[in-house]
Amino acid sequence: MKEFESRNAREEIECAVCLEYIHLTEIAALRCGHTFHPLCVSQRVKDDQKCPVCKKQAQEDSIIPRLFFEINEKENSAMNEAAAIINEITSTLSKLDIELELIYLQIEHNSALLRIMSKMITACIKLLEKK
The missing domain is CATH 1.20.5 (Single alpha-helices involved in coiled-coils or other helix-helix interfaces)
Structure with a gap:
């Protein structure tokens, strides 16, 4: 029989740019609160100066490069x-x-x-x- 794997649903979320999962140890955010892979958000903000989700103005210095979560x-x-x-x-x-x-x-x-x-x-x- 297949082994049961425990997996906490909150350990991964989806990047709004590439639509791939982001592990909590590699997550960046904009001040509006939307979360992304650090590289994805950096490139998108550099090109568009907007949040890819809500379209609020964003600059490269408004990127929060790393978030820490208490699990x-x-x-x-x-x-x-x-x-x-x-x-x-x-x-x-x-x-x-x-x-x-x-x-x-x-x-x-x-x-x-x-x-x-x-x-x-x-x-x-x-x-x-x-x-």
């Missing part, structure tokens, strides 16, 4: 713990599926043995009745 470690820890529990449960379920399949095979085998033994007993009874 709640408790939440990430809880997500990682939940992922570990899900992976453990998934692994246990896989093992139980295999054990259940083995039990079904043993039941089929035992049923076949019972049919053979029943035929042998019937044959023995017929032989004894003839004597």
